[in-house]
Amino acid sequence: MAEWVTFSIAAVVCWGIMGLLQKLTTNYISADSVLIWDRVGYLVLLPWLLGTSHLNNMGPGDILIGTLDGIANGLGAWFLYASLENGAKASVAVPLTALYPLLTVLLAVLFLGEKPRPLQWLGIALAVVAGALMSREAPAAKHVDEKL
Amino acid sequence: MFEMSNRNKRGDLIPNVKGLPKWLVYALLSLLWWGIFGFLGKIGSDRVSAAQMQIFLTIGALPLVLGCIIRLDFKIATHKLGVTYAILMGVFAALGLLAFFAAMKSGTASLVGPVTSLYPALTVALALIVLKEKVGKAQILGLILAIASIVILSL
Numbered sequence: 076m077a078e079w080v081t082f083s084i085a086a087v088v089c090w091g092i093m094g095l096l097q098k099l100t101t102n103y104i105s106a107d108s109v110l111i112w113d114r115v116g117y118l119v120l121l122p123w124l125l126g127t128s129h130l131n132n133m134g135p136g137d138i139l140i141g142t143l144d145g146i147a148n149g150l151g152a153w154f155l156y157a158s159l160e161n162g163a164k165a166s167v168a169v170p171l172t173a174l175y176p177l178l179t180v181l182l183a184v185l186f187l188g189e190k191p192r193p194l195q196w197l198g199i200a201l202a203v204v205a206g207a208l209m210s211r212e213a214p215a216a217k218h219v220d221e222k223l
Numbered sequence: 224m225f226e227m228s229n230r231n232k233r234g235d236l237i238p239n240v241k242g243l244p245k246w247l248v249y250a251l252l253s254l255l256w257w258g259i260f261g262f263l264g265k266i267g268s269d270r271v272s273a274a275q276m277q278i279f280l281t282i283g284a285l286p287l288v289l290g291c292i293i294r295l296d297f298k299i300a301t302h303k304l305g306v307t308y309a310i311l312m313g314v315f316a317a318l319g320l321l322a323f324f325a326a327m328k329s330g331t332a333s334l335v336g337p338v339t340s341l342y343p344a345l346t347v348a349l350a351l352i353v354l355k356e357k358v359g360k361a362q363i364l365g366l367i368l369a370i371a372s373i374v375i376l377s378l
Contacts, residue, residue: 092349093312094349147259171254187332205344209344210343
């Protein structure tokens with residue numbers, strides 16, 4: 076199995092558990108509070124990450140990209156919550172935002188010169204549609220699927 | 224496709240933004256930022272390690288946390304169980320990001336992005352097993368398509 080597949084499956088497992096915990100936590104606290112406390116979870120890992128990483132090989136450009144990625148990630152979550160607070164139905168807004176990999180693919184093809192094969196395009200299309208379908212609210216569920 | 228609602232949960236009327244419902248504008252902005260997140264994740268992962276990316280991603284999200292604290296007027300929920308679940312959620316989100324950046328380093332963004340976005344498959348399965356939630360037809364179809372896409376992309 077290709078290395079990227081192994082790591083991708085690991086990400087899917089972690090985020091899948093995250094999704095379950097999100098369902099559980101929103102039974103008790105508001106979305107705004109979840110956004111605050113879940114970032115505390117990120118901070119929990121920080122000492123370990125800092126202890127195992129050397130930052131002296133990073134240039135200003137690297138730091139800027141990592142930081143901007145954090146801002147983009149946070150804004151994605153924030154705008155989804157803002158959408159829900161402004162009248163969006165979760166069954167519509169969440170699947171709509173789940174289409175975000177389409178933009179990532181588009182940017183990667185346009186700016187990074189990636190060229191998926193025809194069969195891979197089919198797999199990409201199926202994955203994006205599957206993600207949107209699975210993000211639809213189940214009959215009895217009232218939660219927000221946050222990506223991260 | 225979109226159900227137009229111009230009222231929030233409190234029933235207040237929300238003005239449109241250039242003819243579009245405000246919620247739709249926000250949802251599209253969410254999609255935009257997450258799309259950019261995936262793209263920047265690839266650029267960053269090609270340059271530095273997954274751990275280094277995660278460190279600065281964590282720092283980058285802190286202003287948003289501050290914004291939320293101010294929005295809540297410093298009245299943050301302290302329900303013990305809710306907070307515990309939320310912190311655990313953050314730990315798993317961060318671990319997932321580490322794996323995501325590692326995948327981006329060895330794979331292409333056009334494959335890693337769509338495959339990792341299939342994580343609701345596991346959430347749906349866990350919700351079915353742990354929470355005994357009902358699974359809708361759309362989710363079952365999504366699960367089937369997710370499996371098909373993973374098989375195709377693994378070829």
